[in-house]
Amino acid sequence: MGTVGTSTDEIAGERRQLINVAYRLLGSVTEAEDAVQDAYARWYGLPRSRQEEILSPGAWLTTVTSRICLDLLGSARARRERYVGAWLPEPLPDRTEWDHAGDAGPADPADQIVLDESVAMAFLVVLESMTAAERVAFVLHDVFRYPFAEIAEVLGRTSAACKQLAASARRRVSVARAPVTATGRADVVRRVKEAWESKDIAALVGLLDPAAVMTADGGGMVGTVLRPVEGGARIAQYMVAIADKAPGLELLERSVNGVPGLVAQRAGVVMTVASFDISDGRVTRIWAVRNPEKLRPWAPEG
Numbered sequence: 502m503g504t505v506g507t508s509t510d511e512i513a514g515e516r517r518q519l520i521n522v523a524y525r526l527l528g529s530v531t532e533a534e535d536a537v538q539d540a541y542a543r544w545y546g547l548p549r550s551r552q553e554e555i556l557s558p559g560a561w562l563t564t565v566t567s568r569i570c571l572d573l574l575g576s577a578r579a580r581r582e583r584y585v586g587a588w589l590p591e592p593l594p595d596r597t598e599w600d601h602a603g604d605a606g607p608a609d610p611a612d613q614i615v616l617d618e619s620v621a622m623a624f625l626v627v628l629e630s631m632t633a634a635e636r637v638a639f640v641l642h643d644v645f646r647y648p649f650a651e652i653a654e655v656l657g658r659t660s661a662a663c664k665q666l667a668a669s670a671r672r673r674v675s676v677a678r679a680p681v682t683a684t685g686r687a688d689v690v691r692r693v694k695e696a697w698e699s700k701d702i703a704a705l706v707g708l709l710d711p712a713a714v715m716t717a718d719g720g721g722m723v724g725t726v727l728r729p730v731e732g733g734a735r736i737a738q739y740m741v742a743i744a745d746k747a748p749g750l751e752l753l754e755r756s757v758n759g760v761p762g763l764v765a766q767r768a769g770v771v772m773t774v775a776s777f778d779i780s781d782g783r784v785t786r787i788w789a790v791r792n793p794e795k796l797r798p799w800a801p802e803g
Contacts, residue, residue, distance in 0.1 A: 512544065515559045517613045519566045524614050525640045526570040527577075528590030528625050530798055534610040536573065540566040560651065567637055567655040574633035585721025587729065589788050590625040591795040592774040595756035599801070611798035616759030619644045622776035622788050624674070625758070631670050638663045639670035687754070687761040689779050694752050694763055700741045709733030710783040720792030723772075736787065747772075764799070771799040 516537060523533035540562050544552070555561045581588045593611055618624060619640075628636050634656055641647040641655065642663070649660040649667075656663055689708060696704035715736045719725035730736050744750065750772070753764045757776045765773040774796060778786035790796065 512541075512558055512562075515562050516541075518559070519562055520610050520613045521615055522563060522640070522645060523566055523570055524593075524610075525619055525625075525628070525644060526567065526637060527573060528629065529795075530591050530593070530611045530614070531794075532573060533570075536566055536569045537610075539569050563647070564651065564655050567641060571633055571637050571655065574636060577633075585719070586725065586727040587716045587718050588629075588720075589716065589718035589790050589795075590622065590629070590758075591798070592622065592762075592776065592790050593620060593758045594799050595759070598755050609798065616756065618759070620758045621760050622758050622762075623778040623786065626786075626788065627674055630673060632666075634658070635666045635670040635673075638666035639674070642667045643671065685782065686777070686779050689782060689784060690761040690763060690777055691754060693777070693784060694754060697740055697744060697763075698752055700744050702737045702741055705737035705740060706733050708784055709736055710780070710785045713783070713785055713787070715739070715787040715789065717789040718792050718795065720794060722793055723791050725789070725791050769801065771796050774799060 519537045519540065520533055523536045524530060527533050527536065543565055544558065544562060552558070593614055593616060595616055596612055614620060628640070631639065637656060638649075638652055641652045642649060649663045652663045652667075653660045656666075658666075693705065693708050696708060711733045712731075713733045713736055715726075715730040717725040717730075726739070730739050747765075747767065750765050750767050753766065755762060755764045755774075757764070757774055760776070762777060763775045764771055765775070772791065774790045776788040776790075777784050
């Protein structure tokens with residue numbers, strides 16, 4: 502049962518799924534798009550006779566995309582060492598919350614990513630702490646439900662070894678998970694916004710866990726703290742200092758990677774996208790992405 506007559510449309514139809522897999526593996530829309538393009542180039546580079554031998558082009562493309570991502574994750578550590586300051590995943594907008602001109606033209610890769618708990622910033626940051634093999638095994642199995650036999654082909658290991666990698670990754674995730682209802686999260690984020698706008702340090706301190714940590718990613722392209730700011734009081738002071746330095750900064754409540762967050766914009770240009778982790782009604786983590794290259798999906802026209 503070959504794929505004689507597999508249509509170009511059918512092959513192209515796999516793109517959304519591949520972008521979703523690659524973004525969760527890499528934490529970067531740009532790199533995910535490049536990895537998927539590379540996989541398609543390899544497919545179209547195969548002789549027609551070889552394409553016809555492949556029983557499932559979708560599975561083949563997923564395997565190849567995952568291997569490309571695995572190679573990228575392997576080299577990412579060295580690239581991150583050269584990165585100025587902290588590296589954070591690229592934040593994703595929910596386009597339905599933004600007014601933007603017509604949807605003509607090719608779909609933006611960011612628009613094809615399904616916003617669920619597996620792309621929440623807190624989740625992606627935990628994925629960053631895993632080895633490349635753990636991340637691939639965990640994302641493919643626990644998020645996308647691929648069988649370990651297929652994951653073994655990607656990683657070049659036995660199914661049993663892949664199962665162990667996923668279990669190890671799962672332990673890291675369970676330690677990091679503290680579910681908060683969407684309503685409760687939105688309420689805390691709204692109160693942070695109001696306190697930030699009114700430069701109310703006492704209110705901010707009350708909303709921040711005393712051991713809260715704020716990490717900012719400017720990529721060396723914009724001014725920001727290069728090391729995490731630790732402690733609720735210090736973060737509150739820092740937030741108010743930012744507000745003092747940036748007159749005209751407008752704060753918007755927007756979904757960031759599918760959960761309530763804040764977007765700071767000036768003159769219609771998004772300057773910062775902030776994600777929050779919340780526990781017991783207080784903010785425990787803030788991730789502020791300021792690197793303009795990572796904010797391209799947030800441009801008004803997409």
